[in-house]
Amino acid sequence: MTLVGELVEAFAFGFMQRALLAGLLIACMCALLGVFVVQRRLSFLGDGLAHAAFGGMGIGAFVIVVSGLSSEGAALLRNPLWIAVPFALLTGLGIAWVRDRTELSSDTAIGVFFAVAVALGVLFFSRIPPDVNIGVNVMDLLFGSILAVRGTELIIITLVAVGSITLLLTLWGRLAYATFDDELARTDGVRSRLLEYLLFGLAAVIIAVSATVVGIILMAAYLVIPAAAARLWARSMIAMTVIAVIIGTTTTALGVAGSYLFDLPTGSAIILTQALVFVIAAFTQRR
Amino acid sequence: MSVAARRPARQAGALPVVHVHHVSVRFGDAQVLDRVSFDLEAGQFLAIVGPNGAGKSTLVKVALGLVTPDSGHAALFGRHAGDVPERIGYVPQLKTFDRTFPATAVELVVTGLRRRWPARVRPPERNRALEALAEVGAAALADRALSRLSGGELQRVYLARALVREPALVLLDEPATGVDYLAEHDLSLLLERYQARTGATVVMVTHDLAAARYHATRALVLNSRVHGFGLPADVMCEACLQEAYGHVGHGHVPHTHARRVHS
Ligand SMILES: Nc1ncnc2c1ncn2[C@@H]1O[C@H](COP(=O)(O)OP(=O)(O)OP(=O)(O)O)[C@@H](O)[C@H]1O
Numbered sequence: 164m165t166l167v168g169e170l171v172e173a174f175a176f177g178f179m180q181r182a183l184l185a186g187l188l189i190a191c192m193c194a195l196l197g198v199f200v201v202q203r204r205l206s207f208l209g210d211g212l213a214h215a216a217f218g219g220m221g222i223g224a225f226v227i228v229v230s231g232l233s234s235e236g237a238a239l240l241r242n243p244l245w246i247a248v249p250f251a252l253l254t255g256l257g258i259a260w261v262r263d264r265t266e267l268s269s270d271t272a273i274g275v276f277f278a279v280a281v282a283l284g285v286l287f288f289s290r291i292p293p294d295v296n297i298g299v300n301v302m303d304l305l306f307g308s309i310l311a312v313r314g315t316e317l318i319i320i321t322l323v324a325v326g327s328i329t330l331l332l333t334l335w336g337r338l339a340y341a342t343f344d345d346e347l348a349r350t351d352g353v354r355s356r357l358l359e360y361l362l363f364g365l366a367a368v369i370i371a372v373s374a375t376v377v378g379i380i381l382m383a384a385y386l387v388i389p390a391a392a393a394r395l396w397a398r399s400m401i402a403m404t405v406i407a408v409i410i411g412t413t414t415t416a417l418g419v420a421g422s423y424l425f426d427l428p429t430g431s432a433i434i435l436t437q438a439l440v441f442v443i444a445a446f447t448q449r450r
Numbered sequence: 451m452s453v454a455a456r457r458p459a460r461q462a463g464a465l466p467v468v469h470v471h472h473v474s475v476r477f478g479d480a481q482v483l484d485r486v487s488f489d490l491e492a493g494q495f496l497a498i499v500g501p502n503g504a505g506k507s508t509l510v511k512v513a514l515g516l517v518t519p520d521s522g523h524a525a526l527f528g529r530h531a532g533d534v535p536e537r538i539g540y541v542p543q544l545k546t547f548d549r550t551f552p553a554t555a556v557e558l559v560v561t562g563l564r565r566r567w568p569a570r571v572r573p574p575e576r577n578r579a580l581e582a583l584a585e586v587g588a589a590a591l592a593d594r595a596l597s598r599l600s601g602g603e604l605q606r607v608y609l610a611r612a613l614v615r616e617p618a619l620v621l622l623d624e625p626a627t628g629v630d631y632l633a634e635h636d637l638s639l640l641l642e643r644y645q646a647r648t649g650a651t652v653v654m655v656t657h658d659l660a661a662a663r664y665h666a667t668r669a670l671v672l673n674s675r676v677h678g679f680g681l682p683a684d685v686m687c688e689a690c691l692q693e694a695y696g697h698v699g700h701g702h703v704p705h706t707h708a709r710r711v712h713s
């Protein structure tokens with residue numbers, strides 16, 4: 164059978180459709196967020212918040228087991244993301260607060276929150292008896308499991324994607340202005356401080372739901388590479404944004420398809436495809 | 451004398467355009483501004499002079515609402531600056547923008563019209579931006595990347611950005627820095643032309659005392675506190691400057707010819 168034929172067949176499966184849909188939604192919101200993360204030199208934030216999500220997943224899984232939800236119905240509630248997302252959100256706002264109120268650099272703030280979140284995640288996962296099925300697998304969390312996206316996750320991803328894409332597009336002119344020059348934007352009535360809290364909070368939520376799919380370890384790269392490659396080609400901020408979304412979505416679709424066809428880990432397939440695009444961009448950049 | 455000085459003041463008795471009242475600012479141990487007060491009426495051209503570190507830029511930022519004073523308050527047009535951004539054109543002293551940000555000169559000028567970063571520059575906006583750039587002799591820079599501009603070229607683009615919205619108040623923090631001699635002369639003429647056309651108020655921080663004397667209708671001599679505020683000929687006398695600068699005779703402080711007493 165041809166590759167195309169195989170692909171058509173593959174996407175007839177429900178799980179492949181869910182994976183593609185989740186992947187495209189995540190690619191869109193991560194690319195939109197990524198351009199601001201790259202221009203504001205916050206790449207490390209992607210790492211920090213992904214690990215905060217890991218901590219939140221640990222707490223969430225533990226709560227599900229302790230509360231007995233794991234054995235009963237209420238399938239929609241039985242997902243650690245319901246705890247991981249608010250936990251990551253608090254972490255994101257905490258990092259923004261430290262940046263805003265202290266002389267510490269964001270790297271330092273992120274580093275501290277990063278370590279605390281991982282420590283919490285490990286602690287809570289270790290408290291869960293090994294024979295209990297919590298519906299999450301630590302290896303999947305670390306390396307991603309887009310092909311295993313379930314209905315509940317898809318609902319959460321869709322909600323977050325619609326909300327965050329709407330917000331990012333609505334605030335794009337303000338965010339870009341404040342990214343260009345915070346003080347100049349403030350003289351034009353842009354509330355850049357509030358905007359920074361919002362950006363960090365939004366980053367936390369987007370990363371928390373994306374990390375479970377892309378993998379915590381690959382999350383930062385996934386956030387940064389499309390925007391970085393786009394920066395090499397673009398001569399305006401809007402071009403950078405559009406190109407980043409195109410790179411993010413196509414590489415994600417290619418990665419999902421490639422991982423099915425060649426039986427590769429999906430996260431790796433996506434990131435390596437993106438890396439290829441980045442290398443091409445580096446050699447063909449516009450100066 | 452500038453055009454604005456010869457014209458009778460508009461809206462006599464109206465609210466001052468710039469109102470600064472007992473403003474004090476400390477940064478750590480340093481008292482950067484010490485109970486600074488003054489009022490500036492519409493149509494005036496104010497030169498703020500004083501030595502390096504005198505607090506001139508800080509004062510401008512207090513007026514703009516970028517720095518919150520420890521005590522006292524400032525208002526523009528009787529309002530908080532953040533409430534009337536469309537009436538204010540600001541040229542900052544330090545161009546602190548992100549040098550890696552992908553942007554062209556036209557896009558920066560269009561922020562002056564939109565007060566947001568433009569996703570797409572519409573043709574009418576582009577035309578207005580091109581006019582403003584031409585006005586400051588920077589038409590050729592329109593589609594150049596900002597990161598590739600020289601200091602003087604950037605200064606012109608920032609000036610175009612400040613003027614494109616036709617502000618009723620222009621706040622310029624050392625706008626002549628980095629621009630060549632001819633351009634500096636052009637700049638003063640440009641501001642006078644703009645004032646004559648619109649009746650706008652101009653506040654300019656400058657180290658060029660001769661230019662301040664020649665073009666300004668008001669002068670503020672500042673070194674943490676106000677050492678003089680009034681007609682340039684009165685407050686920029688040698689004794690006042692000596693008091694503010696702590697020294698004279700560096701050659702760059704020109705002699706004053708007249709020492710009139712002003713009521
Ligand atoms: N954000 C800040 N934090 C701490 N100190 C500051 C800050 N901004 C300004 N200063 C200090 O306040 C003093 C006044 O600074 P300001 O920039 O207002 O001076 P200036 O009169 O504009 O000087 P110049 O002629 O060099 O531009 C300086 O000593 C400066 O170091």
Ligand SMILES: [Mg+2]
Pocket residue numbers: 506507508543623
């Ligand atoms: Mg200054």
